[in-house]
Amino acid sequence: MGIQAFAAFEARQELHSHSYEPDPLGPRDAEIEVSHCGVCHTDISLIDDQFFGLSSYPLVPGHEVVGKIVARGADVSNFEVGDRVGAGWLCGSCGECEACRSGEPNLCPGAQGICAGRPGGFAERVRVDSRFLAAIPAGLESEQAAPLMCAGLTVFTPLDELAVQPGTRIGVVGIGGLGHLALQFAKAFGCEVTALSGSPTKSEEAARLGADHFALTSDAEAVQRLASSFDVLLVTADGDLPWNLYLSLLRPKGTLWLLGMPQQPLAVESILLMLPSRSIKGSIIGSPDQMQRMLEFAAKHGVRAWTEPMPMSDVNTAIDRVRKGEVRYRMVLTAG
């Protein structure tokens, strides 16, 4: 029985209905009936064939999936049919390398993405290796949980790895799909949180999302006043940003952590790294373990994606709103 989905048939085009025959259900696989699927900017990049040449058409986007398991392979023991689960970008890895064996298949050189060569969640159902799924805690609504599967995990990972704690001074550059979750997570960790945005209209919302302070990135004096003030700067914006200025906002031993993916090389002054012993680091997504802990943390501490729901049949309208940057803060497609 084929799976009904929405697919791009060539780069930069609208999606159309698409039915495909899934690969046989592997012993480790689970089939999920999709109830919700977030729309990530990476989906747009994939549709447009602007993501590392990973696009192949027909391309079914969608890697912020929530739904119920309707079938499982013989070797799946961690989930039952009927369980509500989430799937993110990661859906496969070599299983043999050091990263895989240390529980970080997201860092495997052979890591596989759910929309890159395999169909994603803009569909009625999707099949995913159950080792990369997470259980959705009871307290999380599916609509608010879906964006956590990619955007939430992406911003949780640096907070987890840097072991931030109450009092850690964090700046979040870019208040969008990622940034609005970063503010909430950082606040829930007890951090002192500053939002940096190019949109003055986001000041009030940033405060509601947990920001203690707000700085307009177009206000040079306001940004300068933040010099040497952050332990961590999470940069969720992409584009060609003033990297040396942002580095100068870090305290000694501070870390600038890239979460957007700038296309241009970063021209970094070594003295800004060396004298105060600052770091630049980056990551995408996180490990399956971090994914599960992130969801439980979000459920417990009230971290919720701010969503705009839309029926999956209106997928092209949804994508158009994401392209225009109109969504505050995450578009979520709903089944039916």
Added chain:
Amino acid sequence: MGIQAFAAFEARQELHSHSYEPDPLGPRDAEIEVSHCGVCHTDISLIDDQFFGLSSYPLVPGHEVVGKIVARGADVSNFEVGDRVGAGWLCGSCGECEACRSGEPNLCPGAQGICAGRPGGFAERVRVDSRFLAAIPAGLESEQAAPLMCAGLTVFTPLDELAVQPGTRIGVVGIGGLGHLALQFAKAFGCEVTALSGSPTKSEEAARLGADHFALTSDAEAVQRLASSFDVLLVTADGDLPWNLYLSLLRPKGTLWLLGMPQQPLAVESILLMLPSRSIKGSIIGSPDQMQRMLEFAAKHGVRAWTEPMPMSDVNTAIDRVRKGEVRYRMVLTAG
């Protein structure tokens, strides 16, 4: 009574004899009779006025000082007259900022250097705030200890802060004054050590210094074979290096640590940082606590600078050999 020293009187010139009246001995100060002083590349940069505008003339270089205390201020209780001590670059800080209060005055924005506005160790005596001195362990010869005060501390700091341990895979780029000590320290920590150098003649010496492996940086294939192999890459060379190539030599979560100070901005590809979650970090010197621990570690584990001694009266010949890159691996001026 004036202090006899050697000073540059203008940029890029030879040093000449120079007598100066020291500031009164402060309550925290110690006066050191210099027995040995290493010649660091930063001394050359200071002589040439190519170090952040910090040079003022007459300029007495020398910040790898070892000698005996011959006088001390009223509030000095951690050292006695006659103690053998070492002084490095750091000689002052604000004492009030977060870095100072957390024991890291080296990261104080107001940190002061011994040759930058204050006379250094190319002299018979030098006065330094005793809070920035370290005791030289009995097992270390002064000639071998002197280069540890700057070069040794500089390479010890990242190993200490990254908490490297037996099995950590470390590459050292550039086998000179810093690099030859980095190989020894890394080996003494039990690490798997690879030396990367542009000089094929250094292969055999690198092995004697503790390197398990050697790669010639001009051999593109040899370097490519090291892809994704290091946890830590200590870059002691300066200049405009192939940063993206070096980043690609790091394993997931690996750290490239800058110890030379490149003049040109580093044009870094974000994808090389983000996909494998790598870091770029940098530092200069280290804290007074790290300085003392570094000396004790060196004494215990047999880390010794390979030195070329020369009487201080031949200072210009010594500097000339450093300028020409002829010294293997550290020139040390001796009293008299």
